[in-house]
Amino acid sequence: MASIPANSWWHQKGELELFAKSFDPAARLSLKTGWVWKFGALRTFATTIGRTMYIPANWTPDAVQRVIPHEVLGHVKQFRYAGLGIHPTLGIFPGMFFFYALMFFPIFLAWGRYRLELHADTKSWQYHLNMPVNNWSPAIVRARAERFAKLVGGKEYLYSVPRPWAVWGFKRRAEKVIKEATK
Numbered sequence: 590m591a592s593i594p595a596n597s598w599w600h601q602k603g604e605l606e607l608f609a610k611s612f613d614p615a616a617r618l619s620l621k622t623g624w625v626w627k628f629g630a631l632r633t634f635a636t637t638i639g640r641t642m643y644i645p646a647n648w649t650p651d652a653v654q655r656v657i658p659h660e661v662l663g664h665v666k667q668f669r670y671a672g673l674g675i676h677p678t679l680g681i682f683p684g685m686f687f688f689y690a691l692m693f694f695p696i697f698l699a700w701g702r703y704r705l706e707l708h709a710d711t712k713s714w715q716y717h718l719n720m721p722v723n724n725w726s727p728a729i730v731r732a733r734a735e736r737f738a739k740l741v742g743g744k745e746y747l748y749s750v751p752r753p754w755a756v757w758g759f760k761r762r763a764e765k766v767i768k769e770a771t772k
């Protein structure tokens with residue numbers, strides 16, 4: 590196994606996993622190790638498959654905590670829906686088939702991937718805007734929406750949709766979420 594940095598999230602796995610389970614009891618965290626994660630964006634991002642979030646060793650506990658609502662309220666729940674609500678693991682096959690099978694196609698065919706990320710980030714914004722302490726301001730949500738939309742419309746997500754569309758769609762959704770959270 591590759592060496593694990595001193596400030597790695599891995600040293601606080603238990604606590605972080607409990608946090609993840611507060612959103613879905615089946616959720617769990619795992620270290621990204623092995624050759625399968627060595628390609629492009631997979632090396633630096635968190636990836637959720639079924640109930641498991643795979644996270645690179647060099648992420649800090651804070652970074653993992655910030656991304657857990659996106660991964661669990663978004664992607665673990667998406668796998669759970671694909672598994673008919675029974676268990677996220679059951680959703681792996683249909684989920685992979687319908688959505689991730691499109692991973693290797695370029696724009697237009699990857700609308701599903703764009704929608705999945707928009708859904709996951711919407712859940713994350715709602716969660717972070719409504720946190721009692723250290724909540725995200727509308728300005729943080731707007732900045733996050735624009736930055737992440739550029740990734741979703743960029744090479745990191747294999748050009749799921751044209752980048753200006755992604756930015757437009759994420760910004761529009763962010764304003765809606767902000768309006769709902771602040772009324």
Ligand SMILES: [Zn+2]
Pocket residue numbers: 659663664705706709
């Ligand atoms: Zn995502």
